[in-house]
Amino acid sequence: MLYRRLLIEWLVVVIAASLLVTASVRGRWTAPVDNILLDSMTLIRPANADDRIMLVEIDEGSLARIGNWPWPRSVHASALEMAAKARPAAIGYDVLFIEPTAEDGRLAEGLRAAAPVYLPMLPGLPDADGRAATTADQKPPPPISAAAAGLGSVDVNFDDDGVVRRFEPRLNGAVPHLTELLVRRIDPQAYQAHPPAITQIIPFQRPGAFRRVSFDDLQAGRVPDALIRGKVLLFGGIASGFGDRFLVPFSAGTLMSGVELQANMLNALLHGDFYHDVGTPWVLAFSLLPVLLLLLAFLHFGPMTNLRLSLAGLVVVSAASVALLLTIGWWIPPGSALLGLVVVYSLWGWRRLAAVSEFLTAEVVQLQKEPDLVPAAVPASGRGDLVNVETNRLHDVIAQLRALRAFIAEILARLPDAVCVVDDDGAVVMGNIAADRLFGRAVRDQPLLPLLAGIGLGGAAREGEVTLPDGRTLVLSRAAIDGIGTIIRFADITELKAASRAREEALQFLSHDMRAPFSAVIALLQDRTSGDSGAVTADTALRIRQHAGRGLKLADDFVQLARLENARVVAEPVDLAGALAEATDLVWQRARQRNVAIRERIDDDDLWVMGDPALVQRALLNLLGNAVKFAPEGGTVECRIVREGALAACSITGQGPPMPPERARDPFIPFAPGTDAAGEASRGLGLAFVRMAAERQNGSVGYREMPDGMKEFTIRLPLVTDD
Template identity: 25%
Template sequence: MTRNWFPIKTTPWTIGLPLLIILLLLQATSIPQRLDFWLYDTLITANPAQPSDDVVLVAIDEQSLDSLGRWPWPRINHARLVEKLHQAGARTIVFDILFPEPSPDDPELAAAMRNHGNVILPLHLSPPSRNYLISEQLPAPQLAAAASALGHAHVELDADGLARGIYLLNGLGDQLWPSLALAATGKTLPVKETGDISPYTNLRQHYRAVPMVGGAGAMPSYSYTGVLERPPTPEAFRDKTVFIGATAPGFGDILPTPFSGLHQPMSGVEFHANSYSALVRGELISKVSTSAAIALAILTIVILAVALPRMRPGGSILLCLVCAGVLALVHAFLLFYARLWLPVSHALIIPLLALPVSSALRLAMTNRFLNRQLDELARGPTMTLQQPSRRHPSQLLSHFQALFQPEGWLLAEGDDVISASGLTESDIPTLDKPGEWIHIGGQSWISLTRGGLTYKLGLKLSNDLSREATQRYLRRLPLTAISTPASQPRPRENISARIERVRLATERMSQMQKFIRRSFERMPDGIIVTDELGVIRFANGHIEEWFREPMPSLNGLPLARLLEGHDPRETPPWHETVSETLTLSQSRTVDLSIHNKDFLIHFAPFSLPDSDQSGIIANISDISELREQQRQHREAIDFISHDVRSPLVSQLALIEQLKRNQGQVEPEQLEQLGRLARRSYHLAEEFVQLARAEQLTETRFYECEFLAIVENARDSVSEQATEKGIQLILQGTEDLWLKGNAELLERTVINLLTNAVQYSPPQSSINIQVFQAGHQACLTVSDEGEGIAPDELPHLFDRYRRQKSSELSGNHGAGLGLSFVSVVVEKHRGEIHVQSRPGEGSAFTLKLPVTNSIRSFY
């Protein structure tokens, strides 16, 4: 092998140029930003700020919620609180509670605010609902007029999801509102000229980082109900600025901060109180522009590029460490004394990378060799499978039996038969060449050598069309043992041994990767593999074809963004499905439509063994043909519902007209014709309702109240029950919320009640019980009818199956009513049970899972 040696020199250009390229690459990643956040958080949490003496919180805590009841409270309570704080001498009162809607108590609250004279209310910038432009959500007009000032309550979250600062001015168009903290101080800030902008543009100015006094609960705080129920306390509130807001867990806005992260987030009112404290103490931190940080990094590159080529390795290490230490000290000095946040991560990373860059130049030959090995890795062979030639003949016989199901077999070691069935020693032909198959009629024989022993293996194949193909396959199968080549001497040099191990490992990895990639490419379904953030890292050719996206653009694209771009939907949104698959580690199966084709996408979470890495494997199946069949089925349903039902309705109307104008047609004939028409109509109606139930999916579910559904169903059949003198007795007062389709559930209950009325004797009663059992909403419908025969109970919910008693009693139908009930209950993941004794009546019990609704109010 020819070795191309070349001299390696470290010059300012050979060091500076790679470092500059690294700087440009870092600028395109989030690594510097994360490092800046980490440095800032470390310094701020190590040196918490001191709280201002004139700020205090009035917290809507758990004790207040327990005492005053469910939120929202009557605004008369806030009016009383303002009066108490006014009597206690509070200088400024700041509400972090939104009052967007008018209330009957607004006059009292407005009067208390005007009496105090310095009450500040928040406003919120948000769209009124989805798909609407952003707008200002101001307090109710009467309250806004009584407030001394309005301030925005928005807190800016950084890219990592933590709250570190706030925009002191925020608004739409040219109307900028101060933050609550700035409004509480009464100060004003100059507004930068923005030119002509849209009135719906969210404009923000004067960003400041907030050095907080600690985590949640660090600010002095008093309970809302404690202040409200006790006499005024001037020693606690005199000449102070009081912030009022929610701190109870799960109530109000919560903000992860450098002190707590997501483990113990801070309430919004505490953050605004911290902002006010830092503002009045002059401790808010201004952020230096990114261009200054880049300039500092370039200066660091110049210094290192000039100095490192002249230094030995030991001096290079010391210079890089000193440079990194000086940058860290400059960052800390500016942060605490100049109140400037200078992002130094770009410049700080450069010294840490300069040493390996200079060392890499001295190890270029080794790197070139490793690069050649990596190139060979991309062109490496496929995955290695265990060769049949290395398997024992008894193992081969076992595999042949499982694969071909032969009618007979024989395995002999020398002259001793090990296993035989359907073949004898007299059937063994002359086998001259080991490893070659001999096929005689339906028999196939081979001689094998393993470990110095000779084996004879024979198979008796079935006399069918596949026998010739099987024999051709056996001829191609390599069963001759291959001698193992002598192992090559291991390299003696340490670096050579390491290189050899890397070569072998990368070769095996390449084989595995190519095997997996080719397997995915040959699969009939589309495959997408994402990382733990839902970003696509692999996609096979089907994805490129179906989505019509080039493969380079797929790699690195968030999966939720890809799906949203091709099949946008609101319920449930794609990002929710992808995030729940990752966070809950649960599989999801969702319909997908791409370019007028129907697909089924299955999200399955995975985690790599011996690693913290995880992600999603999304399997996409083309179900366009199946959906076409479903669409044809729906068209048939539409035909029945329109072309059959509509003429029948017209027929009924005509019959009624003929009955009013009787001629030669007998009334009995008209009545009979009407019964037949009504029966046909009910048949079509039951068929349509059943088809709707079968097509029900959870995408059509929503929260509904079960007792109201039952009451509506009872009212629908009350007239039918009254005609027979039957009393419907409903027992149940508890609201039971569940997630489902209220329309179909009501039809289900109507079917149960209609059956009960039909099979109950006149002047009887039907008991309807609605109750909760564990996590299930239950309904029991009991009648005093004839009951159901035991042999008919197992088939009660079968389609088109009707009871013999129904035919005898003259109750005609299609047998679809209870089948509809069963389908709807199954779609809602519920249960239905029947208890009946002939002559004593029947009881149908329906059980559905309940859901706990979480509703938040301001």
């Protein structure tokens, strides 16, 4: 919705900017700025003043010595005759001789003597429709006109600000300009190469660039002939009493006399150095192009980039206009383009801010209606203008969302199962603490496949139950998230699998091993009761007693093992040698029955361990009882207590039958099959109790096989420390 609104606003700005720039170009709204830039160019690239041009100035000194203006025409004739002696290339006499006088003949003689001499005239002004003249051409009297080499216009073209910047060869009708006549005479090739057909910009010289002499000095013969030989002499007044002074660009001195202005025009004609105004279509294209490019950038870049592009556009447009003028002489006014860039940036910034503000206001209001999962923050101040108020509301909502995000992230991080969020490229974009622990490193921004391969899954993430090389069992499950990726959960069910196996083994034990002796007792009793006498013989009673005792022993071992799993262990100092002696006393009767000798080797009688006295004694009794139980008739069981650093170790060594493979790998696992010396079945519940008792008391167990069928079982418990 916001994008559609912004696109509509953008189209409106495009239309408004295009109309604005077009109106500015056609109405020359930025002419003052353009003129300042144009006038500055002469300071950067002034044209070369032609050495052939020399000004003969009617200055204040000439007026003081010759007399007040107007002078008799004989004075002008004598000056022309003096100049003719030096043989100049041509003379342009910028003095109007309109009214007839008695000295017209004398002036005509001077004109013929100094020929070629070109005189000015005033062309008739066109009517408002440009088709008829309101006044006739004002020419010198016939004697003077006939003696002159040609008559030309000296009118100038004023810009809107009253400054003379441009040269128009046919300003008022078909009368050629005076400087155009001079160029035809002295340099026809230059005229043919650069015919002044259209209005062109004058490259003004700096004040004083042209050579000049005083009219009085020339008339009095004080000017050397060599100085003016072959030159183009331009006669004209510069004294303050003359009215032909024109505003020119500040780089040319601001105020310039008519004769010097004619010199600048003549210099540009001789060298073809005019700057050229391009047509309105080109100016319009030059002005619209950067504005439209900036508008296109607004659709793709952010505010800061757009600001930089806008500033760069101002610099590039100005530099391009200057570069075109200084390199190929084309003048494209940059003002309309600069105006368009400034206005379009401001307009777009306003409309975009308005659209975004309205959108955010609506979204904030809608979001504030949603139920919160975490407590809301303290509302910000509602003072200030509308933007400030809406900004504060947005700040509140962002704080709320940030708190919600932290809340959700904390929940994910603290989940007991490893969870990873994977993007479409297979990279982990989010993971919790359990995932870092599972893979052994931080998983965020890591590719998933190498992580899986690192824990032995071979780079695959198939759903279901998988077993790792270290024995752990995981359940992988996936949940796709549209536009984000996939959530993968790694649930560790190792303990559940172990508990399930233990439950199955316990059920098997209960259903088979514990039922077997009681089934045998029942069978024996049934046999005797079905006989003739019904009496129980001594042999039957002995066998019943053996089966019942075996069942009772299995039941007792099972109950003790199950009870130990959840029992609270209270550790206290225990005399390990004393506990071993008590266990020996308890198995002595059975050892005597089987003629098994028990030998003790105690390296240190004063070894006290931290543990539960009943558990320590029961564990030693199980080890010693198993050794006597599995020992052959007449065998020997050796008991040894030694110190091993911070531990005390009690080892029980004796000879016994070979163990099945399941028991040989770990004799302390419960419910593993085995047989004693008499061939009776054994499930290892006693040894399982020993290991659990040792681990619950911060100890450990060990087993090793020795030559000649000897087997050693060891329990290690921590010694009592001084502190």
